[in-house]
Amino acid sequence: xxxxxxxxxxxxxxxxxxLDDLSLEVADGERLVLFGPxxxxxxxxxxxxxxxxxxxxGRVLIGGEDMTAVDxxxxxxxxxxxxxxxxxxxxxxxxxxxxxxxxxxxKEAIAGGVQKVAKLLKIDHVLSHHPKxxxxxxxxxxxxxxxxxxxxxxxxxDDPLRNVDAKLRFEMRLELPRLLAAQGATxxxxxxxxxxxxxxxxxxxxxxxxxxxxxxxxxxxxNSPADIEIARLFGDPTINLLDVVPQRxxxxxxxxxxxxxxxxxxxxxxxxxxxxxxxxxxxxxAFTEASTLGAVPVTVEAETPxxxxxxxxxxxxxxxxxxxxxxxxxxxxxxxxxxxAVNGRAAFLFDRASGQRIRPSEVTSKRNGEAA
Amino acid sequence: xxxxxxxxRILRGIALTLVVIFFMFxxxxxxxxxxxxxxxxxxxxxxxxxxxxxDNYAALITGKLTTAAGTLDxxxxxxxxxxxFLSVASVALALVLGVPAAYAFARHKFRGSEDIxxxxxxxxxxxxxxxLLPLTQYFQWLGLSNTYFGLIWVYQLICLPLILWIVRGYFxxxxxxxxxxxxxxxxxxxxxxxxxxxxxxxxxxxxAGLLAFIFAWNNFVFALVLASADKQPVTVxxxxxxxxxxxxxxxxxxxxxxSITPTLALxxxxxxxxxxxxxxxxxxx
Numbered sequence: 001x002x003x004x005x006x007x008x009x010x011x012x013x014x015x016x017x018x019l020d021d022l023s024l025e026v027a028d029g030e031r032l033v034l035f036g037p038x039x040x041x042x043x044x045x046x047x048x049x050x051x052x053x054x055x056x057x058g059r060v061l062i063g064g065e066d067m068t069a070v071d072x073x074x075x076x077x078x079x080x081x082x083x084x085x086x087x088x089x090x091x092x093x094x095x096x097x098x099x100x101x102x103x104x105x106x107k108e109a110i111a112g113g114v115q116k117v118a119k120l121l122k123i124d125h126v127l128s129h130h131p132k133x134x135x136x137x138x139x140x141x142x143x144x145x146x147x148x149x150x151x152x153x154x155x156x157x158d159d160p161l162r163n164v165d166a167k168l169r170f171e172m173r174l175e176l177p178r179l180l181a182a183q184g185a186t187x188x189x190x191x192x193x194x195x196x197x198x199x200x201x202x203x204x205x206x207x208x209x210x211x212x213x214x215x216x217x218x219x220x221x222x223n224s225p226a227d228i229e230i231a232r233l234f235g236d237p238t239i240n241l242l243d244v245v246p247q248r249x250x251x252x253x254x255x256x257x258x259x260x261x262x263x264x265x266x267x268x269x270x271x272x273x274x275x276x277x278x279x280x281x282x283x284x285x286a287f288t289e290a291s292t293l294g295a296v297p298v299t300v301e302a303e304t305p306x307x308x309x310x311x312x313x314x315x316x317x318x319x320x321x322x323x324x325x326x327x328x329x330x331x332x333x334x335x336x337x338x339x340x341a342v343n344g345r346a347a348f349l350f351d352r353a354s355g356q357r358i359r360p361s362e363v364t365s366k367r368n369g370e371a372a
Numbered sequence: 373x374x375x376x377x378x379x380x381r382i383l384r385g386i387a388l389t390l391v392v393i394f395f396m397f398x399x400x401x402x403x404x405x406x407x408x409x410x411x412x413x414x415x416x417x418x419x420x421x422x423x424x425x426x427d428n429y430a431a432l433i434t435g436k437l438t439t440a441a442g443t444l445d446x447x448x449x450x451x452x453x454x455x456x457f458l459s460v461a462s463v464a465l466a467l468v469l470g471v472p473a474a475y476a477f478a479r480h481k482f483r484g485s486e487d488i489x490x491x492x493x494x495x496x497x498x499x500x501x502x503x504l505l506p507l508t509q510y511f512q513w514l515g516l517s518n519t520y521f522g523l524i525w526v527y528q529l530i531c532l533p534l535i536l537w538i539v540r541g542y543f544x545x546x547x548x549x550x551x552x553x554x555x556x557x558x559x560x561x562x563x564x565x566x567x568x569x570x571x572x573x574x575x576x577x578x579x580a581g582l583l584a585f586i587f588a589w590n591n592f593v594f595a596l597v598l599a600s601a602d603k604q605p606v607t608v609x610x611x612x613x614x615x616x617x618x619x620x621x622x623x624x625x626x627x628x629x630x631s632i633t634p635t636l637a638l639x640x641x642x643x644x645x646x647x648x649x650x651x652x653x654x655x656x657x
Contacts, residue, residue, distance in 0.1 A: 052552040072555040079556045085549035089571045102558030146557065 001029045002063040002153035009058035020210040031187040033201030040207040042190045051075045078152035082159040084143040086131040093127035099150040117149045137168045155185040194234045228355040237323045240280040248272045257296045258317035263344045266360025279348035282325035288341040295339035405625035413621045428626035451609030459588040466531035478543035531584040542576030606631040
């Protein structure tokens with residue numbers, strides 16, 4: 001276990017800035033997920049921590065020690081690569097052992113260490129195989145074993161489940177937290193899959209264009225996204241985003257959907273007349289009776305039953321698409337006109353120009369409305 | 373392979389046969405010539421029926437060439453030895469210098485690295501005759517003319533660019549992640565070069581070395597101008613068979629057979645490396 005601090009990291013390739021003044025702190029034993037679309041700088045950041053790429057500016061501190069100028073082989077981190085990066089000319093066992101041989105431990109100790117981690121990852125029966133003869137799942141486990149075998153205090157995992165099939169990914173997603181907890185290491189985990197991020201992270205750092213946009217627990221990221229892009233990236237089905245211009249009503253601000261007023265509790269005059277985007281998570285919308293107060297009339301277009309939920313595509317009076325998600329097996333309309341209840345309290349409001357979230361004024365008034 | 377109609381198969385067979393005959397005939401003919409005397413070779417019409425003789429080989433090996441005008445000393449076996457020594461030493465030196473350089477060019481983009489690499493390649497564009505005259509002068513001033521050292525140095529013009537550029541391509545094909553993984557596992561960059569980069573580029577290095585060897589072996593003009601008889605390779609040494617009393621076709625043929633044998637043997641041996649290619653099956657995407 002160890003801590004990691006990144007201070008004002010800048011990395012440029014030619015004229016392009018890949019990491020832009022990025023700072024980050026990871027606590028001892030924490031599992032931090034770096035989440036972001038491809039090209040957001042996650043992999044570069046990970047390599048920079050590992051020491052195979054040098055930053056142009058800024059410092060990397062591992063366990064409080066400045067490691068910026070220290071070579072990769074002396075940083076004592078473990079890393080698993082997205083493309084596995086196994087040594088094709090070595091057997092699986094030699095691949096795993098490579099992380100031990102450099103420390104000149106005895107032959108027996110090396111063989112013992114390899115056996116132990118191979119048993120843990122259930123690849124002890126293929127240790128003599130070369131990478132070519134391994135299945136994708138076995139390759140992935142071998143790569144993981146190589147990263148784990150030296151019990152490094154800091155473990156860097158670069159999207160290790162990216163190149164394995166869906167079934168295996170699901171299995172590993174369940175297995176990894178236990179494995180990583182047993183390891184007791186501080187973990188930086190890179191992924192593009194929001195479910196993986198939510199399942200594995202103590203905290204999630206959302207990256208975009210070389211910066212960290214938001215950092216927080218999975219619940220914070222999901223329930224309180226900092227901007228439109230983060231709201232869009234987390235959640236399946238994707239959040240409903242509707243262009244709206246809030247108006248002033250007798251009891252606070254409201255927006256109109258299909259001509260029906262939807263109240264936005266907590267929002268005041270500051271958003272009235274402003275070009276905004278309303279974000280509605282599909283699971284916060286429910287079908288309801290026409291007689292319910294504030295029921296919004298819609299037309300049901302299509303229904304997609306997924307395993308654990310049913311997703312319905314509905315159109316508002318102005319033809320705007322709204323996705324509604326409900327647990328599978330619960331009743332709902334399959335076609336034709338229907339009504340939905342929109343919970344204004346669970347809705348997000350974003351500034352259309354900047355994409356930034358506008359928080360309810362009860363909260364923001366204390367901060368002088370900085371979010372607006 | 374896809375299934376082919378009988379007609380296609382026949383046409384394909386004919387085409388292949390033609391190609392094989394075109395390329396193999398001169399070699400077969402030379403091989404036959406090497407077992408004949410000048411008289412049977414120059415017979416008209418030529419015939420493949422003759423009494424084979426080993427006189428040509430005997431003359432080459434003993435170094436005594438008997439012609440109508442008398443006995444002539446030839447240094448063919450010495451030439452052959454020179455060829456082997458010059459080619460092996462040149463390729464060895466070019467590998468020692470070129471492989472690390474190729475690695476540097478492949479992995480580290482430094483200021484001017486492309487220019488240096490291209491300059492080295494451009495040595496292969498220039499016809500040797502262009503540099504031969506100044507080179508001869510320099511070599512005389514430096515006392516390098518007619519030394520093995522000087523020849524091996526000049527042979528680097530042939531071998532080094534070839535090895536550098538071929539091996540560089542193989543190094544570039546190795547995923548950088550594989551090397552990073554070894555570094556992160558706690559190994560120095562040098563041990564990464566030795567244990568990861570070198571073995572993975574092995575087939576490429578073998579192929580480049582073989583090509584360089586063939587080019588060095590076949591070199592004629594540098595050795596002709598920069599070395600005298602006792603340091604010359606077979607390519608130049610074969611000139612000795614053009615004697616005052618005529619051209620010794622039988623001996624030339626035997627000399628050719630002997631001089632292509634090492635390269636041929638090497639090529640056959642190295643074939644599996646050439647075909648093997650890089651096995652980067654462990655890296656996806």
